[in-house]
Amino acid sequence: MRKHILIVSPASERDNNGNWQTASRWARFLRGSHGVTVAGGWTPEQPAPDLLIALHARRSAAALAAFSDAHPDKPSVLVLTGTDLYRDIAVDPDAQASLARAHALVLLQPAGLALLPHASRTKARVIYQSAPSLRPYPRAAVPRCFDIAMVGHLRAEKDPLTFIRAADLLTHPAARLLHIGGALDPALGEAARAAQAASPRYRWLGALPHAAARQRLKRCRAMAITSSMEGGANVIIEAVTSGVPVLASDINGNRGMLGEDYAGYFAPGDAAALARLIDRIIEDAAFDALLRRQCAARAALFAPSVEQAALRDLVDNLLLQPDTYGRPR
Incomplete structure (x- = not known):
């Protein structure tokens, strides 16, 4: 029987x-079996879904609280982001309340499990995100560039200044360096514009x-992720x-995605170390091949069919057997 999921x-x-x-x-993964709506929130005046999935413990706290209070027997899922795991659940009362209210918690990589309170770990599971594979781009024997x-909006958590500073340290x-992303922080946008004007090595392409x-x-040739916190990029x-x-910056969230033994980490905020890695991946064919092998070994974790199966299993268990993941406190 089709259910309504919000x-x-x-x-x-x-x-x-x-x-x-x-x-x-x-929403796309679930629409084959259920009716799905995506919205910015929920209030008791609105029709109640059979299952609520909330992204972000702090920013979706009001919707999750209203739903849990109005319909305590209807299941809910909380998907934890990087700012949830690595900042908010330690200090923010709304984020902490969301952890307790949700019937099930979803993390996007396993390293974050250790950040959860012990009482919350029993209702947590990891679901890796996914993306369709694209055919690798054929590379010129002697490329011009x-x-x-770097793909990420300009905001503090993404630490775009480390990427910008690396441009002047390359040999x-x-x-x-190509930066894709909008300026959510105006000051960082000004820094990107200034860097583009000053350095022929750095181009800010804006939001695409x-x-x-x-x-x-x-x-x-490669992608740099310089973030200071990530839930599972x-x-x-x-x-x-x-x-x-x-x-990748050597942070918990990136290690959860790429593995503990990955060879492409640099210390967070260390533009010189990032520049050295960029020079090395261009100049050292063996290093380039090593990173490609290590990434290829992780690719199976990120298949859409795997994510969809894990999501449907979670949803079906909550809808058909609502006590499977326990009740909120």
Whole structure:
């Protein structure tokens, strides 16, 4: 029997960020079996869904609280983001209340499980995000430029200044840094504009439609992710499933995606270390091949069929056997 599922997302299609990509993809995965709506919130005056899926413990706290209070026997799922795991659940009362209210918790990579209170871990599961594989881009024997992409809006958690500063520290003459993302922080946007004016190595392309960003990414030699916190970055998956190796800040969330033994980490905020990795992946064929092998070994985790099966299993258990994941406190 088809049920009605509401996905509450603090981000909209206009935002074109990781939360929105998760919400829209999950809606697509579930619509074959259920009716699905994506909205920015829920209030008791609205019709009640059979299941509520809330993205972001703090920003969706009001909707989750209203739903839990009005319909305590209807199941709910909370999807934890990077700011949830690595900041909010430690200090924010609304985020902490969301953890307790939700019937089930979803993390996007396993390293975050250790951040949860012990009482919450029994109702948590990991569902890796996914992206369709793209055919690797055929590379010229002697390319004019070696493009390294960063895909992420300009805000503090993404630490775009580390990527910008790396441009002036590169030594390979053909290295070029391409930054895709809108300026959510005006000061960081000004820094990007100034860097583009001052350095021929750095280009800020601004916000691009999702499909266009993926096509630009697949043409790059590597992707850099410089974030100071991540819950499970979808851009890592999109790089890996496009055959593009990743250079990643050495943070818990990135290790959960790429593995503990991954060779492409650099210390968070260390622009010089990132620049060295960029020069090395261009100049050292063995290092480039190693990162490509390690990324390829992770690709099976990020298949759409795997994510869809895990999501449907979670939803079916909650709808058909609502006590499977326990009741909220």
